[in-house]
Amino acid sequence: MNAATAIRNGWQKVFGTGARSERPPAIDTSHGPILYLEDITVSFDGFKALNALTLYIDAGELxxxxxxxxxxxxxxxxxxxxxxxxxxGSAWFGQTTDLLAMTEPEIAQAGIGRKFQKPTVFEHHTVFQNLELAAAGEKSVWATLLKPLSATQRELVDSVLETIRLQDTRSMLAGALSHGQKQWLEIGMLLMQDPQLLLVDEPVAGMTPQEVERTAELLLSLAGKHSVVVVEHDMAFVRSIAKKVTVLHEGHVLAEGTIDEMQSHPRVVEVYLGE
Ligand SMILES: Nc1ncnc2c1ncn2[C@@H]1O[C@H](COP(=O)(O)OP(=O)(O)O)[C@@H](O)[C@H]1O
Ligand SMILES: [Mg+2]
Incomplete structure (x- = not known):
């Protein structure tokens, strides 16, 4: 499922029928973690892509x-x-939400947003319309775009535009944006759903150094309000945002700690950084 589909399947916060009352209940993070993965094993034809993976992510963590x-x-x-x-294995979103008992759309609705590597914005619509559509849920494109925005809706789009720093491009077609800007727009589209947990796969691949820097600032600004999990190969980028780094190897956690600890960890250097 791509991000646009995930968004369409997502809960209807502002633009949908019933508006805020349809917002899912807040995830219980009273014990600290927002995500619990325990002993997760995934096999493909006998090969274990994940092998008893256990991993916890704290609420608000990056x-x-x-x-x-x-x-x-x-x-x-x-x-x-x-x-x-x-x-x-088991996978829990907060204390009470069992992810393994839920469908993909239900998980998106519960507040987990995923950004794939390749941007999937609506190229023939403006930046502003993309954000509008991202909040529209099941409604058709035209039904969404023809309906005038309420003040609250406009405020939400404006605040997301500010967060992703695309205010100046709001009337541009998304197809005319740079690769980096498209990535930020897609993160903005996820933010329209206000996910509590954001999963971001290799966000800076193909970006210019300036775009990489702005992406670091953007993700840092999201932490706290959201929990963010970033998969990335660019070690300078990882260094610029990471407090805690997890190294995966052969389907389980090889090591976890600060970036300095990982870069001086003999096994991590051997299997990954020394490549
Ligand atoms: N659908 C699939 N069918 C068979 N093997 C798969 C499938 N998806 C992933 N794998 C294998 O599982 C392993 C882990 O893949 P992946 O999770 O994509 O790793 P990473 O994202 O860390 O590069 C790889 O060896 C990959 O070839
Ligand atoms: Mg991958």
């Missing part, structure tokens, strides 16, 4: 996940979002 190709990073995101069902 976590970086690194590791060699094939380590299981994308499969982990697939399990969290309901795209792939594990053979065994």
């Amino acid at each position: 976590r970086c996940i690194i590791g060699p190709n094939g380590a299981g990073k994308t499969t982990m995101m697939d399990v969290i979002t309901g795209k792939t069902r594990p053979d065994c």
